[in-house]
Amino acid sequence: MIAEAFARRSAPGLALAGEADRIARACHAMAARFQDGGKMIAFGNGAQATDAAHLAVEFAHPVTVGRRALPAISLAADPGVLTGVARTAGFDQVYAAQLYPLAEPADIAVGLSPDGRCENVRRGLAAARDRGLLTVALGGGPMPADHALVVDSADPRVVKEIVVTAYHLLWELVHVFLERPGRLAAEPAP
Amino acid sequence: MTHETLYPGLYAAAPGVEEVLAEVAGSTAEKAREIVALREETGRLHADRLAGCAAALARAFAAGGRLFAFGNGGSGTDGHALAELFANPGPGRRPLPALALTSDVAVITALGNDIGFEVVFARRLAALGRAGDIAVGLSTSGDSANVIRALGEAGRMGMITVGFAGYDGGRMRDRVDHLFVVPSSSVHRIQEAQTTLYHVLWEAVQAA
Numbered sequence: 001m002i003a004e005a006f007a008r009r010s011a012p013g014l015a016l017a018g019e020a021d022r023i024a025r026a027c028h029a030m031a032a033r034f035q036d037g038g039k040m041i042a043f044g045n046g047a048q049a050t051d052a053a054h055l056a057v058e059f060a061h062p063v064t065v066g067r068r069a070l071p072a073i074s075l076a077a078d079p080g081v082l083t084g085v086a087r088t089a090g091f092d093q094v095y096a097a098q099l100y101p102l103a104e105p106a107d108i109a110v111g112l113s114p115d116g117r118c119e120n121v122r123r124g125l126a127a128a129r130d131r132g133l134l135t136v137a138l139g140g141g142p143m144p145a146d147h148a149l150v151v152d153s154a155d156p157r158v159v160k161e162i163v164v165t166a167y168h169l170l171w172e173l174v175h176v177f178l179e180r181p182g183r184l185a186a187e188p189a190p
Numbered sequence: 191m192t193h194e195t196l197y198p199g200l201y202a203a204a205p206g207v208e209e210v211l212a213e214v215a216g217s218t219a220e221k222a223r224e225i226v227a228l229r230e231e232t233g234r235l236h237a238d239r240l241a242g243c244a245a246a247l248a249r250a251f252a253a254g255g256r257l258f259a260f261g262n263g264g265s266g267t268d269g270h271a272l273a274e275l276f277a278n279p280g281p282g283r284r285p286l287p288a289l290a291l292t293s294d295v296a297v298i299t300a301l302g303n304d305i306g307f308e309v310v311f312a313r314r315l316a317a318l319g320r321a322g323d324i325a326v327g328l329s330t331s332g333d334s335a336n337v338i339r340a341l342g343e344a345g346r347m348g349m350i351t352v353g354f355a356g357y358d359g360g361r362m363r364d365r366v367d368h369l370f371v372v373p374s375s376s377v378h379r380i381q382e383a384q385t386t387l388y389h390v391l392w393e394a395v396q397a398a
Binding site for chain 2: 001002003005006007009010013014016017018019020021023024025027028046047049050051053054057058061063156157158160161164165168169172173176177180
């Protein structure tokens with residue numbers, strides 16, 4: 001069972017290599033937002049709430065000494081706000097309702113969902129797009145976003161593992177572009 | 191390794207943005223393949239240990255044990271993900287009692303402020319835990335002082351201790367009953383392989 005469980009990860013893991021160009025383009029766009037003073041706002045449910053927290057700490061407290069600390073927050077980190085909004089506006093609104101007062105047009109929204117079907121994450125991404133934010137979606141199903149990574153696995157745990165690698169790469173490549181700000185002005189081909 | 195050696199194209203004489211993107215995409219694909227290989231190696235290295243740990247955990251849960259997970263930063267979020275997976279595994283799976291010790295900001299800041307950051311997990315574990323429970327510590331270096339201290343406390347209390355580390359295992363090596371060291375020196379690749387390790391451990395506990 002254990003050998004089979006590990007083997008099950010290899011194909012979706014290798015498929016991520018095929019997404020490298022898409023990831024690089026997302027990072028170029030994200031770096032331009034950080035350069036313009038934008039911040040990152042991440043959100044998701046359950047395991048993906050822990051990923052949102054991981055993303056926020058990854059960018060805010062760089063693992064490599066000498067890298068810039070970047071502004072990043074998780075909308076799933078404060079149970080006071082989360083349960084407060086859920087009580088007054090409903091659980092589907094917990095991220096959109098937090099985004100409206102907090103988000104600025106230069107910001108980046110990162111929505112995470114294991115199957116792309118989380119209504120509150122989808123609404124959060126829509127609210128972000130409304131405000132002019134750059135939108136990034138990471139998960140196991142299509143979501144409305146400027147840059148979306150879809151991991152091809154029906155196992156939410158495998159999806160999470162590949163997404164962890166994806167956001168580690170996002171962090172690393174954002175810094176590669178930030179260290180060469182001259183590259184940020186140029187717009188790549190769509 | 192410097193960025194110059196990782197991404198030489200970025201530092202060449204003004205290549206176009208498309209060339210830079212291609213360069214960066216190449217190294218990204220390489221890292222994606224690197225974690226696949228590391229995950230496979232980690233699986234081969236720890237298959238028997240995972241089976242033994244899953245059996246011990248299943249026995250502990252059956253006897254009324256609870257699981258407590260803890261770590262700092264990204265590893266702290268892994269503690270949350272691990273606890274959430276055991277406690278709320280979804281339809282058709284058995285929920286098991288599990289809690290992340292980083293979950294309560296009031297307790298963490300109170301202990302950190304009044305005593306010191308080294309005791310934030312150990313003190314909470316001493317209050318909540320009992321013999322027969324399970325303590326799971328996560329640290330990429332294996333050396334985080336508060337994680338090591340809590341694992342020591344758990345051992346003294348008669349809890350089953352499980353450790354996830356990277357590099358050479360650090361001080362975790364002689365502190366835990368079940369040790370899972372990811373053979374890598376990249377914090378990112380270690381965390382990614384650790385995520386697989388605790389997912390597979392959970393799956394094996396469910397199957398036990």
